[in-house]
Amino acid sequence: MASLEELRGELDRLDEQIIALYERRMEVCSCVADYKIKNGRKVYDRQREQEKLAKAASQVEHEENKKGVQELFTLLMSLSRKLQYQKLSRCGTTGRLPFIEVDQLEVKKARIVFQGVEGAYSEAALKQYFGDAVNSYHVRTWKDAMDAIEDGAADFAVLPIENSSAGAVSEVYDLLVEYENYIVGETVLPVNHVLAGLPGSGEEEITRVYSHPQGLMQCEKYLYDHPAMEKVSVPNTAVAACKVVEEQDKSHAAICSAYAASLNGLEVLREQINDSRHNSTRFIIVTNQKIFLKNADKISICFELPHKSGSLYQMLSHFIFNNLNLTKIESRPIEDRPWEYRFFVDFEGNLADGGVKSAIRGLREETTSMKILGNY
Numbered sequence: 001m002a003s004l005e006e007l008r009g010e011l012d013r014l015d016e017q018i019i020a021l022y023e024r025r026m027e028v029c030s031c032v033a034d035y036k037i038k039n040g041r042k043v044y045d046r047q048r049e050q051e052k053l054a055k056a057a058s059q060v061e062h063e064e065n066k067k068g069v070q071e072l073f074t075l076l077m078s079l080s081r082k083l084q085y086q087k088l089s090r091c092g093t094t095g096r097l098p099f100i101e102v103d104q105l106e107v108k109k110a111r112i113v114f115q116g117v118e119g120a121y122s123e124a125a126l127k128q129y130f131g132d133a134v135n136s137y138h139v140r141t142w143k144d145a146m147d148a149i150e151d152g153a154a155d156f157a158v159l160p161i162e163n164s165s166a167g168a169v170s171e172v173y174d175l176l177v178e179y180e181n182y183i184v185g186e187t188v189l190p191v192n193h194v195l196a197g198l199p200g201s202g203e204e205e206i207t208r209v210y211s212h213p214q215g216l217m218q219c220e221k222y223l224y225d226h227p228a229m230e231k232v233s234v235p236n237t238a239v240a241a242c243k244v245v246e247e248q249d250k251s252h253a254a255i256c257s258a259y260a261a262s263l264n265g266l267e268v269l270r271e272q273i274n275d276s277r278h279n280s281t282r283f284i285i286v287t288n289q290k291i292f293l294k295n296a297d298k299i300s301i302c303f304e305l306p307h308k309s310g311s312l313y314q315m316l317s318h319f320i321f322n323n324l325n326l327t328k329i330e331s332r333p334i335e336d337r338p339w340e341y342r343f344f345v346d347f348e349g350n351l352a353d354g355g356v357k358s359a360i361r362g363l364r365e366e367t368t369s370m371k372i373l374g375n376y
């Protein structure tokens with residue numbers, strides 16, 4: 001029997017040949033890329049890859065190596081595509097990327113819309129991002145805010161996208177797909193909820209609390225400890241405060257900000273009732289122009305995938321290959337296609353970066369659909 005040393009020597013000699021062959025293969029792939037650039041052909045040729053995998057499997061002598069060889073060729077072709085995307089984006093063949101780089105956002109005369117009423121957390125986020133002196137107004141729903149942007153009635157909208165304890169605001173994710181509006185900024189707002197009631201009422205007499213579903217979720221533990229409080233959802237935390245005032249019932253209270261409470265003349269019956277002391281919400285700034293700031297360093301995209309094994313893995317490999325750091329991944333059901341999902345990915349980078357361009361090029365070719373939601 002050969003010694004381990006001898007066997008390793010044999011492996012080293014074989015690997016040298018594999019490396020030399022790999023390098024030769026990639027050189028040929030680079031020529032294929034030149035051909036494709038010249039002739040306006042797509043990099044990804046699904047049919048050719050399927051034929052190749054079938055042929056490779058048929059050439060395998062030992063049945064037990066079939067799967068391994070197919071995996072190896074899947075990887076080889078995937079690396080070949082990535083090399084080609086890099087070459088294409090270096091040549092300026094970036095595909096559809098009509099985003100325009102700007103030095104700064106035009107906010108001086110801008111009209112900014114938020115959902116809810118005065119005192120809403122969205123209004124606080126708006127002020128945190130744009131300052132106090134801007135021209136803002138409010139609408140009833142997030143969809144109304146998206147409409148206002150699309151129609152040009154407003155220049156920017158401020159929408160919540162994610163809470164540190166309750167997670168994604170799914171409706172806003174879906175709206176980003178539905179509308180041709182784009183994210184140009186974000187701001188994280190610390191969110192401290194209070195229980196607010198009519199002056200003279202007390203925490204122990206409250207039997208109904210109004211809030212936005214997110215507000216109710218973020219105070220789940222407190223509400224669990226107070227089972228007498230019936231939870232009622234309303235469109236916004238500040239709307240909840242208005243409702244308590246309207247109803248003039250001392251057994252009703254709102255979960256809202258201390259600011260919304262004071263704006264409506266309500267009394268704080270209990271401070272900071274959110275489950276997490278670090279409760280905060282990330283808001284996005286949306287506009288209808290395809291622009292991105294020169295120094296933007298985060299990109300949000302969404303895509304749909306072929307419904308087959310390994311396709312998410314294949315898509316994520318574009319980020320690894322181009323050294324891009326993924327910061328978030330979220331999935332949402334696709335309407336009318338039960339158990340199929342659309343993926344939302346955030347990653348670090350700027351649309352002008354070479355690595356970003358080639359990853360986007362690859363994703364565009366290999367996903368069934370892809371949309372850049374913004375660079376900010």
Ligand SMILES: O=C(O)C(=O)C[C@]1(C(=O)O)C=C[C@@H](O)C=C1
Binds near residue numbers: 029043045049081
């Ligand atoms: O044959 C091509 O068109 C290539 O680009 C080469 C190659 C491969 O590496 O074999 C790579 C990508 C295509 O999807 C199919 C095959």
